[in-house]
Amino acid sequence: MEYLIQxxxxxxxxxxxxxxxxxxxxxxxSIIGLVNFAxxxxxxxxxxxxFFAAAxxxxxxxxxxxxxxxxxxxxxILFERVAFRAIRNASTNTGILTAFxxxxxxxxxxxxxxxxxxxxxxxxxxxSSMLEVGTLQLPVLQIVETLVxxxxxxxxxxxxxxxxxxxxxxxxxxxxxxxxxxxxxANRVILAAFAISGFLAGLAAVFIISRRGAIDPFMxxxxxxxxxxACVLGGLGSLQGAVVGxxxxxxxxxxxxAFLPREVTMFRDAIVFAAVAIVLVKFPEGLLGRKHELGDxxx
Amino acid sequence: xxxxxxxxxxAVLPIGILVLLGSAILAFAEPYxxxxxxxxxxxLVIAIxxxxxxxxxxxxxxxxxxxxxxxAYAVSLLTIPLxxxxxxxxxxxxxxxxxxxxxxxxxxxxxxxxxLVAWLSGMVLKRVGxxxxxxxxxxxLVISFVVFNAxxxxxxxxxxxxxIPVVSSLPWAMAAAAVAIFVAKLxxxxxxxxxxxASSENLLAARAMGVPVESLxxxxxxxxxxxxxxxxxxxxxxxxxIGPNSYYFTQTFLIxxxxxxGGMRSVSGTIVGTxxxxxxxxxxxxxxxxxVIFGSKLPEMFGLTGFFLGTVIVLCMTLRRDGILGxxxxxxxxxxxxxxxxxAAAAAGVAAS
Numbered sequence: 170m171e172y173l174i175q176x177x178x179x180x181x182x183x184x185x186x187x188x189x190x191x192x193x194x195x196x197x198x199s200i201i202g203l204v205n206f207a208x209x210x211x212x213x214x215x216x217x218x219x220f221f222a223a224a225x226x227x228x229x230x231x232x233x234x235x236x237x238x239x240x241x242x243x244x245x246i247l248f249e250r251v252a253f254r255a256i257r258n259a260s261t262n263t264g265i266l267t268a269f270x271x272x273x274x275x276x277x278x279x280x281x282x283x284x285x286x287x288x289x290x291x292x293x294x295x296x297s298s299m300l301e302v303g304t305l306q307l308p309v310l311q312i313v314e315t316l317v318x319x320x321x322x323x324x325x326x327x328x329x330x331x332x333x334x335x336x337x338x339x340x341x342x343x344x345x346x347x348x349x350x351x352x353x354x355a356n357r358v359i360l361a362a363f364a365i366s367g368f369l370a371g372l373a374a375v376f377i378i379s380r381r382g383a384i385d386p387f388m389x390x391x392x393x394x395x396x397x398x399a400c401v402l403g404g405l406g407s408l409q410g411a412v413v414g415x416x417x418x419x420x421x422x423x424x425x426x427a428f429l430p431r432e433v434t435m436f437r438d439a440i441v442f443a444a445v446a447i448v449l450v451k452f453p454e455g456l457l458g459r460k461h462e463l464g465d466x467x468x
Numbered sequence: 469x470x471x472x473x474x475x476x477x478x479a480v481l482p483i484g485i486l487v488l489l490g491s492a493i494l495a496f497a498e499p500y501x502x503x504x505x506x507x508x509x510x511x512l513v514i515a516i517x518x519x520x521x522x523x524x525x526x527x528x529x530x531x532x533x534x535x536x537x538x539x540a541y542a543v544s545l546l547t548i549p550l551x552x553x554x555x556x557x558x559x560x561x562x563x564x565x566x567x568x569x570x571x572x573x574x575x576x577x578x579x580x581x582x583x584l585v586a587w588l589s590g591m592v593l594k595r596v597g598x599x600x601x602x603x604x605x606x607x608x609l610v611i612s613f614v615v616f617n618a619x620x621x622x623x624x625x626x627x628x629x630x631x632i633p634v635v636s637s638l639p640w641a642m643a644a645a646a647v648a649i650f651v652a653k654l655x656x657x658x659x660x661x662x663x664x665x666a667s668s669e670n671l672l673a674a675r676a677m678g679v680p681v682e683s684l685x686x687x688x689x690x691x692x693x694x695x696x697x698x699x700x701x702x703x704x705x706x707x708x709x710i711g712p713n714s715y716y717f718t719q720t721f722l723i724x725x726x727x728x729x730g731g732m733r734s735v736s737g738t739i740v741g742t743x744x745x746x747x748x749x750x751x752x753x754x755x756x757x758x759x760v761i762f763g764s765k766l767p768e769m770f771g772l773t774g775f776f777l778g779t780v781i782v783l784c785m786t787l788r789r790d791g792i793l794g795x796x797x798x799x800x801x802x803x804x805x806x807x808x809x810x811x812a813a814a815a816a817g818v819a820a821s
Contacts, residue, residue, distance in 0.1 A: 256789075265528060273781070274782060435618035
């Protein structure tokens with residue numbers, strides 16, 4: 170029983186991490202149709218901003234959260250301005266390749282200017298302590314991560330429903346031209362989408378980093394692949410889908426890890442990706458995705 | 469005109485130039501430069517293989533490098549001497565630890581196996597298009613990488629497999645590149661290739677004209693996988709040692725940059741792109757180690773090669789989306805120039821009279 174509860178908490182926290190990242194991918198995809206593989210580099214940038222801030226004059230690990238979030242948001246806005254604005258009207262292919270290009274450039278920029286080797290980073294100590302409930306021992310990190318994710322998702326829902334820019338973003342996912350006809354600047358909507366994706370990536374980054382305890386230039390590539398899988402599972406571009414897909418993926422991974430024999434768990438990622446392939450062939454629009462008419466794109 | 473003959477004539481120019489270049493390197497260059505040239509021809513085979521699929525279907529594939537890995541591992545497992553196999557992979561499944569075949573049948577078997585895997589994965593892939601297909605190819609890459617890494621009994625995992633007989637050399641790579649160019653041009657100009665390219669421009673219109681998009685996609689996928697598999701065999705039989713990391717994202721992006729820089733819809737563009745990227749990344753690699761230029765030592769900058777590749781991809785996508793050559797083959801460029809010349813001459817004749 171205790172083992173089961175621990176695994177459930179574990180699954181929820183892993184799932185929330187994926188959901189945070191997947192939401193960022195989905196919000197950008199829903200508006201400009203870009204599969205942003207450079208999303209993982211937002212985590213890396215967040216990590217290095219904590220590292221540099223600590224190295225220069227902000228030693229308190231309490232500042233990790235705001236610094237990481239700010240760094241990731243600025244990086245997301247910068248990526249949009251420098252690379253993605255130029256390809257806004259291009260095909261998905263162009264978008265995917267550009268995003269991969271940006272991701273390679275950023276990774277190697279860190280290799281060139283910092284180092285390949287991992288650097289240790291301090292996050293608040295209580296994050297890595299254990300919470301004791303009766304006989305249960307639960308990591309504080311996992312509980313905080315799940316709670317923060319719930320709050321972030323609720324805040325995002327309020328933002329999307331109650332504010333003008335949120336309404337504009339939801340509308341832009343359906344009909345961008347109509348949004349612009351209503352007098353809303355396209356750049357503002359897209360900027361907001363990237364800023365939100367950066368904000369969510371920054372949040373996730375803090376948890377990823379306190380779990381790893383160190384940062385390196387390539388740390389973003391595995392999480393972004395997972396987030397991407399989560400997005401696809403839920404249906405690319407659907408925000409509810411991203412959350413559901415993220416949690417489903419987290420639960421699936423933890424289940425595979427916990428209940429499969431050791432020789433098989435080495436193949437865990439292969440199994441996960443095979444499952445994604447099957448879902449994609451059965452439901453090309455994802456589990457919660459909408460079916461698009463092919464004709465729409467030609468208009 | 470007969471398709472084979474026409475393709476042969478059109479392929480003479482690029483193949484001729486490459487053979488001349490290769491022979492010159494073979495005759496005059498240092499061993500180090502021969503190695504660079506070998507890598508160029510090997511990557512050319514792989515890039516052209518990728519072009520056969522990407523250029524004709526318009527679907528970006530991240531998964532082709534896994535075919536390189538599959539054929540490389542297949543040929544290695546068949547040709548590593550038995551004595552060595554007993555210490556490397558004593559518990560290999562399917563009795564592979566006790567199997568040994570000659571290099572030629574091994575290559576044939578490896579390519580057949582690659583084609584089989586390609587056909588099986590293609591049966592899944594042909595049913596979806598667009599972003600979903602791209603994600604499937606990505607899934608293929610990740611799955612094959614995980615299997616190479618985790619099936620330790622078969623592949624030794626990340627500790628890499630060695631002792632593969634080193635039988636390949638620059639002439640073989642040149643021959644493979646020539647064959648790849650011919651096959652790719654043949655497929656591109658065949659009826660199926662033309663129909664497939666039409667379907668990538670406008671899927672609905674092509675289907676309405678009765679183009680069997682699914683089976684053509686499958687054909688392009690298998691042909692391109694086998695060509696990439698040839699590249700994998702060139703890789704394994706030249707280095708004599710292989711590991712999973714050679715067949716993952718780094719190699720994928722190298723090849724991807726080559727294909728899209730020159731123009732993924734044209735075989736000639738892929739040749740141009742491969743040449744430019746090879747020269748560029750070789751230059752970046754020598755800068756990485758901090759060379760001495762005009763007496764002053766430059767600082768070491770690891771990561772410069774990757775930085776260069778990423779920059780090329782981003783700039784290419786933002787500034788010249790169709791690549792350097794776009795849709796044109798070499799023969800198209802020659803013909804257009806000739807037409808322009810005759811037009812100019814005709815205009816001059818009119819003006820004079």
